[in-house]
Amino acid sequence: MKKVYVGMSGGVDSSLTAALLVEQGYDVTGVYMKNWAQDLPGWACPWREDLADAKRVAVQLGIPFKIYDFQKEYKQKVVDYMIEGYKTGITPNPDIMCNQEIKFKLFLDAALEDGADMIATGHYARRMPLDDSPASSAEPTAPRVSQRSASSAPPVLGHRADKHATLRASTHPRISSEPEAPVGQFGLFMAEDKNKDQTYFLYRVSSKALKQVLFPLGELTKPEVRAEAKKRGLATAEKKESMGICFVGKVDIKDFLQQYVDTKPGAIVNQKGEEIGEHDGAIFYTIGQRHGLDVGGGLPYYVVDKDIDKNIIYVSTDLDDERLWLKEIKLTQPHWINKAPKSDTKLQVRTRHRAPLVNSTVTDANTIKLDDPIRAVTPGQSAVLYDGDRVVGGGVVV
RNA sequence: UGGGGCGUGGCCAAGUGGUAAGGCACCGGGUUUUGGUCCCGGGAUCGUAGGUUCGAAUCCUGCCGCCCCAG
Numbered sequence: 001m002k003k004v005y006v007g008m009s010g011g012v013d014s015s016l017t018a019a020l021l022v023e024q025g026y027d028v029t030g031v032y033m034k035n036w037a038q039d040l041p042g043w044a045c046p047w048r049e050d051l052a053d054a055k056r057v058a059v060q061l062g063i064p065f066k067i068y069d070f071q072k073e074y075k076q077k078v079v080d081y082m083i084e085g086y087k088t089g090i091t092p093n094p095d096i097m098c099n100q101e102i103k104f105k106l107f108l109d110a111a112l113e114d115g116a117d118m119i120a121t122g123h124y125a126r127r128m129p130l131d132d133s134p135a136s137s138a139e140p141t142a143p144r145v146s147q148r149s150a151s152s153a154p155p156v157l158g159h160r161a162d163k164h165a166t167l168r169a170s171t172h173p174r175i176s177s178e179p180e181a182p183v184g185q186f187g188l189f190m191a192e193d194k195n196k197d198q199t200y201f202l203y204r205v206s207s208k209a210l211k212q213v214l215f216p217l218g219e220l221t222k223p224e225v226r227a228e229a230k231k232r233g234l235a236t237a238e239k240k241e242s243m244g245i246c247f248v249g250k251v252d253i254k255d256f257l258q259q260y261v262d263t264k265p266g267a268i269v270n271q272k273g274e275e276i277g278e279h280d281g282a283i284f285y286t287i288g289q290r291h292g293l294d295v296g297g298g299l300p301y302y303v304v305d306k307d308i309d310k311n312i313i314y315v316s317t318d319l320d321d322e323r324l325w326l327k328e329i330k331l332t333q334p335h336w337i338n339k340a341p342k343s344d345t346k347l348q349v350r351t352r353h354r355a356p357l358v359n360s361t362v363t364d365a366n367t368i369k370l371d372d373p374i375r376a377v378t379p380g381q382s383a384v385l386y387d388g389d390r391v392v393g394g395g396v397v398v
Numbered sequence: 399u400g401g402g403g404c405g406u407g408g409c410c411a412a413g414u415g416g417u418a419a420g421g422c423a424c425c426g427g428g429u430u431u432u433g434g435u436c437c438c439g440g441g442a443u444c445g446u447a448g449g450u451u452c453g454a455a456u457c458c459u460g461c462c463g464c465c466c467c468a469g
Contacts, residue, residue, distance in 0.1 A: 296423030297409040
């Protein structure tokens with residue numbers, strides 16, 4: 001009987017995950033990962049309730065229950081990564097980091113060491129064995145060498161890319177790119193419920209880890225999960241969705257950062273070059289952002305760029321501002337789940353959770369040319385590439 | 399202190415006699431396992447003091463403030 005350790009957060013999804021595995025005959029152990037337990041000014045960390053809920057469900061299911069304390073590692077690998085990223089002017093994605101470093105590395109390793117054969121989580125994603133004929137190779141297009149599109153790249157983009165590349169290089173990037181895994185075994189696929197699919201956050205999971213991971217909810221829709229949980233009388237069946245940074249919760253990111261970073265007021269400059277207001281720290285703002293600028297009158301302003309060194313944020317009322325619509329994305333720290341795509345491979349990409357897929361061409365390991373421009377592609381966020389339902393991999397936007 | 403114009407919620411801005419549109423910002427809520435986007439909801443008696451009128455933000459007068467022309 002396979003021994004499976006299930007990450008139980010105290011929510012419906014992971015609760016039902018555990019229940020399903022028990023029913024499927026696995027030897028299930030529930031594990032609550034204690035990653036964050038600190039209150040913040042004006043915000044109480046719900047870890048006690050979450051732990052209690054997870055434990056309650058474990059008791060209902062009659063499975064062993066454990067607590068793994070990863071607070072130290074979570075702080076280092078996820079929170080510090082996030083804080084450092086913001087300091088350099090990018091907009092990091094802590095949840096992707098959390099999956100890479102904590103759930104599918106630390107937790108996996110700890111579980112295996114503890115005697116588990118596999119781990120499982122309540123993610124909406126699917127894992128399936130790949131055929132011998134690797135589905136990874138999409139038909140190669142015109143057999144030309146990857147051509148740089150220097151001409152088509154807007155000057156602004158080039159400038160910005162360089163700027164951020166420099167910034168990143170000066171820090172210690174915490175996202176480590178996995179060595180290319182051998183083709184084979186398992187691929188990561190979008191969930192059946194395209195509305196809840198969470199593969200965007202999982203593209204940095206290694207194929208090695210995928211061999212030992214189960215996603216029992218991959219074939220279910222959210223309403224079904226709710227119904228099934230209710231049918232089984234799980235204590236968390238009606239629990240409200242939790243949102244925000246995983247394990248930390250719905251904290252105001254600005255309030256959170258202010259606990260760790262000192263900032264100074266700076267200028268808000270519009271598309272005409274006029275200073276139209278003052279912000280309280282450029283690191284708090286991200287590309288495409290509209291609210292929080294406190295500048296009113298006429299049309300809404302959107303952040304189109306920022307200069308972290310000068311502490312200036314650039315805004316525009318022009319919805320078609322060229323700085324807001326990129327046709328090409330430059331990546332750093334690429335990570336491919338099974339195999340890197342060949343040059344000029346046609347794939348689909350998304351640059352944020354739940355965003356529609358956009359047809360694109362991977363011209364080389366770190367360049368994606370988009371068929372249609374994407375709004376507010378943001379440095380620090382990830383671009384994830386799909387081949388149909390299969391997650392090919394992706395990288396961090398530079 | 400010669401002439402002209404303006405002053406509506408934090409900002410922009412409709413409304414010129416019938417009892418305050420709309421947008422932005424902000425706040426609250428919703429969507430969302432990051433940030434962001436998006437969606438819904440919320441606020442003013444109209445610079446001020448009088449007058450005319452059944453009734454005024456809308457007409458008249460004084461005052462205050464601002465802008466332009468006045469070279």
